[in-house]
Amino acid sequence: xxxxxxxxxxxxxxxxxxxxxxxxxxxxxxxxxxxxxxxxxxxxxxxxxxxxxxxxxxxxxxxxxxxxxxxxxxxxxxxxxxxxxxxxxxxxxxxxxxxxxxxxxxxxxxxxxxxxxxxxxxxxxxxxxxxxxxxxxxxxxxxxxxxxxxxxxxxxxxxxxxxxxxxxxxxxxxxxxxxxxxxxxxxxxxxxxxxxxxxxxxxxxxxxxxxxxxxxxxxxxxxxxxxxxxxxxxxxxxxxxxxxxxxxxxxxxxxxxxxxxxxxxxxxxxxxxxxxxxxxxxxxxxxxxxxxxxxxxxxxxxxxxxxxxxxxxxxxxxxxxxxxxxxxxxxxxxxxxxxxxxxxxxx
Amino acid sequence: xxxxxxxxxxxxxxxxxxxxxxxxxxxxxxxxxxxxxxxxxxxxxxxxxxxxxxxxxxxxxxxxxxxxxxxxxxxxxxxxxxxxxxxxxxxxxxxxxxxxxxxxxxxxxxxxxxxxxxxxxxxxxxxxxxxxxxxxxxxxxxxxxxxxxxxxxxxxxxxxxxxxxxxxxxxxxxxxxxxxxxxxxxxxxxxxxxxxxxxxxxxxxxxxxxxxxxxxxxxxxxxxxxxxxxxxxxxxxxxxxxxxxxxxxxxxxxxxxxxxxxxxxxxxxxxxxxxxxxxxxxxxxxxxxxxxxxxxxxxxxxxxxxxxxxxxxxxxxxxxxxxxxxxxxxxxxxxxxxxxxxxxxxx
Numbered sequence: 001x002x003x004x005x006x007x008x009x010x011x012x013x014x015x016x017x018x019x020x021x022x023x024x025x026x027x028x029x030x031x032x033x034x035x036x037x038x039x040x041x042x043x044x045x046x047x048x049x050x051x052x053x054x055x056x057x058x059x060x061x062x063x064x065x066x067x068x069x070x071x072x073x074x075x076x077x078x079x080x081x082x083x084x085x086x087x088x089x090x091x092x093x094x095x096x097x098x099x100x101x102x103x104x105x106x107x108x109x110x111x112x113x114x115x116x117x118x119x120x121x122x123x124x125x126x127x128x129x130x131x132x133x134x135x136x137x138x139x140x141x142x143x144x145x146x147x148x149x150x151x152x153x154x155x156x157x158x159x160x161x162x163x164x165x166x167x168x169x170x171x172x173x174x175x176x177x178x179x180x181x182x183x184x185x186x187x188x189x190x191x192x193x194x195x196x197x198x199x200x201x202x203x204x205x206x207x208x209x210x211x212x213x214x215x216x217x218x219x220x221x222x223x224x225x226x227x228x229x230x231x232x233x234x235x236x237x238x239x240x241x242x243x244x245x246x247x248x249x250x251x252x253x254x255x256x257x258x259x260x261x262x263x264x265x266x267x268x269x270x271x272x273x274x275x276x277x278x279x280x281x282x283x284x285x286x287x288x289x290x291x292x293x294x295x296x297x298x299x300x301x302x303x304x305x306x307x308x309x310x311x312x313x314x315x316x317x318x319x320x321x322x323x324x325x326x327x328x329x330x331x332x333x334x335x336x337x338x339x340x341x342x343x344x345x346x347x
Numbered sequence: 348x349x350x351x352x353x354x355x356x357x358x359x360x361x362x363x364x365x366x367x368x369x370x371x372x373x374x375x376x377x378x379x380x381x382x383x384x385x386x387x388x389x390x391x392x393x394x395x396x397x398x399x400x401x402x403x404x405x406x407x408x409x410x411x412x413x414x415x416x417x418x419x420x421x422x423x424x425x426x427x428x429x430x431x432x433x434x435x436x437x438x439x440x441x442x443x444x445x446x447x448x449x450x451x452x453x454x455x456x457x458x459x460x461x462x463x464x465x466x467x468x469x470x471x472x473x474x475x476x477x478x479x480x481x482x483x484x485x486x487x488x489x490x491x492x493x494x495x496x497x498x499x500x501x502x503x504x505x506x507x508x509x510x511x512x513x514x515x516x517x518x519x520x521x522x523x524x525x526x527x528x529x530x531x532x533x534x535x536x537x538x539x540x541x542x543x544x545x546x547x548x549x550x551x552x553x554x555x556x557x558x559x560x561x562x563x564x565x566x567x568x569x570x571x572x573x574x575x576x577x578x579x580x581x582x583x584x585x586x587x588x589x590x591x592x593x594x595x596x597x598x599x600x601x602x603x604x605x606x607x608x609x610x611x612x613x614x615x616x617x618x619x620x621x622x623x624x625x626x627x628x629x630x631x632x633x634x635x636x637x638x639x640x641x642x643x644x645x646x647x648x649x650x651x652x653x654x655x656x657x658x659x660x661x662x663x664x665x666x667x668x669x670x671x672x673x674x675x676x677x678x679x680x681x682x683x684x685x686x687x688x689x690x691x692x693x694x
Contacts, residue, residue: 034398034503035503035505038506038592039437039505039506039507039592040402040432040433040434040436040437040506040575040576040577041400041401041402041433041434041436041437041439041494041496041503042400042401042402043398043399043400043437043498043503044398044399044400044401045398045399046394046395046396046397046398046399046500047393047394047399048393049393050393051381051390051391051392051393052390052391052392052393052394052399052495053388053389053390053391054388054389054391054443054445054478054479054493054495055387055388055389055445055479056445056446056447056479056480056481056491056493057447057481058447058449058481058483058491060449060483060484060485060486061485061486062485062486063449063483063484063485063486064483085387086387086388087387087388089387089388090386090387090388090390092388096401098401098402098403098493099403100403100404100405100491102405102407102410102489131401132401132402132403133403134403134404134405134491136405136407136410136411137407137410138407138408138409138410138487138489139407139408139409139410139486139487140485140486140487142449142485142489144403144405144447144481144491146401146403146445146493147388148399148401148495149388151390153393156381156382156388156390158382158386159385159386159387160386228387229387230387245385245386
């Protein structure tokens with residue numbers, strides 16, 4: 001308790017700083033705050049002509065994760081990753097963040113330290129600087145991040161820019177995170193012997209998702225993405241959000257949705273197909289691009305070695321948001337069985 | 348559960364927006380985001396030459412508050428107030444914030460709604476715009492705010508600007524919040540009959556602190572404050588922090604510390620004097636001003652009708668941080684009995 005007390009109450013943020021500080025991102029020099037951790041607030045330089053992006057997301061124990069299922073290092077990485085995914089979905093560059101952490105008294109000190117290490121690792125990889133935070137006791141562990149990004153004026157990619165006729169695309173493949181969650185529920189744990197085989201990618205997708213920061217940035221800068229959202233809650237939830245913001249409908253061709261091989265290995269063919277549409281937490285990007293840009297999207301995908309699949313198209317609002325099944329039926333998204341569910345809160 | 352579910356999972360942030368939206372601050376037009384709530388991230392306009400301030404603070408149930416003690420409306424106000432206090436202590440203008448809220452299933456729906464109302468009320472009064480947030484289930488209630496402010500380049504007031512010979516000042520009077528906490532521990536509740544008398548100011552100080560945003564801004568803009576910190580953890584904790592950042596020591600004259608009459612009424616003379624030094628959560632500003640500026644500080648205090656008391660001075664580091672007691676003894680701060688303690692976490 002003594003060591004945890006010192007670590008969490010006074011040293012957690014400093015620990016992250018010491019771990020992340022002094023190194024450089026592989027993507028160029030890090031953003032430099034005027035004043036970082038240690039005062040009442042951080043001071044960030046004038047953004048010049050750039051606009052500022054701001055997002056926040058938290059992970060709460062028993063709802064978004066369980067400490068028995070998530071190694072602390074991966075949890076720290078994920079706490080930042082889910083926020084990076086939001087900046088990616090706007091086409092922005094992530095820059096600086098503040099983190100709040102509430103630690104229950106029963107938490108192992110080593111776990112908190114691993115969270116700090118994982119968070120610092122993620123921050124370093126993306127050139128994001130932790131400029132402040134708040135730590136203290138809480139009844140259950142939670143990690144909250146607020147992340148600032150930058151974007152050229154008018155270049156942010158909103159959810160609202162799609163129009164009928166646009167192609168609808170998704171990065172990567174879907175369903176692996178839901179498969180990983182299923183494995184965890186069955187008692188499979190990250191790092192155990194059997195997870196080195198087919199199960200490892202599914203667990204990784206759930207516990208350590210890779211935010212599509214470079215893809216989002218390029219889709220924004222090139223103007224290819226007319227509208228974009230990250231798939232945090234799954235296609236079933238997030239596509240209707242994009243359509244609502246754009247005032248459109250959409251048709252998704254089930255056969256065109258990229259199903260993760262990891263999901264297939266864990267859930268079987270039917271289960272994987274379902275997870276690709278109704279699962280959540282894949283943190284891939286869903287975007288609309290004007291008709292005629294297919295080749296340019298494909299070119300970008302090859303350049304950054306990240307698949308981008310055309311899964312359907314944007315249609316007028318009156319036609320709703322529908323799935324064209326493999327058997328040729330149109331099923332409204334609202335009639336599909338429920339999407340991703342967080343763990344039931346056992347509070 | 349159904350109503351709370353809808354309110355907290357989908358509607359809480361929208362509720363705050365609807366309550367705070369459309370009105371104007373008494374201090375001029377509100378800050379206008381390019382894009383507020385509803386996308387993956389908010390878009391804020393270029394800050395031009397201004398620097399950006401960023402701070403974050405959370406309140407966790409059972410540690411910083413108890414729902415039985417804090418009316419939801421006041422808790423919502425306080426969640427923003429403690430962050431406003433940090434921007435005030437930098438001499439900045441608060442502008443935009445994101446809020447995260449984790450709600451336990453057992454929480455009364457009306458309580459969450461009151462929190463939203465209180466938060467919106469505080470935001471409106473200071474012209475702060477809520478531009479995003481994250482809400483979901485959690486085992487225990489927590490409220491996290493990340494607040495952005497703006498400040499002219501080079502004008503932010505850091506903790507590190509004090510030097511030997513500076514006068515040391517505090518706004519308002521101290522000890523009332525600790526007195527309010529004592530009352531709550533005794534079973535006195537806000538809004539009950541007896542609290543309308545002498546106890547009301549103490550309860551208000553603890554449950555509904557007033558951040559010194561105008562004072563902090565003017566102390567910064569005028570250049571009067573060379574170093575500044577807000578008294579969130581009490582003089583006993585926060586003065587050593589300011590001194591450490593500045594590389595100085597300090598002497599506080601016990602007889603010069605302004606003791607809140609509310610603390611006196613609740614805690615008696617000795618208890619109130621102790622609370623003024625060792626109590627926390629008063630959210631007054633502690634600042635250093637160069638010698639010779641006494642009259643200008645007094646003039647500013649009169650202008651904004653907020654007392655600013657000279658409580659001692661900054662001295663060289665080797666002389667430490669000491670209290671000159673009423674009996675003429677010098678006592679190192681480190682030897683004073685413990686400062687403010689949060690509620691023991693009952694997790």
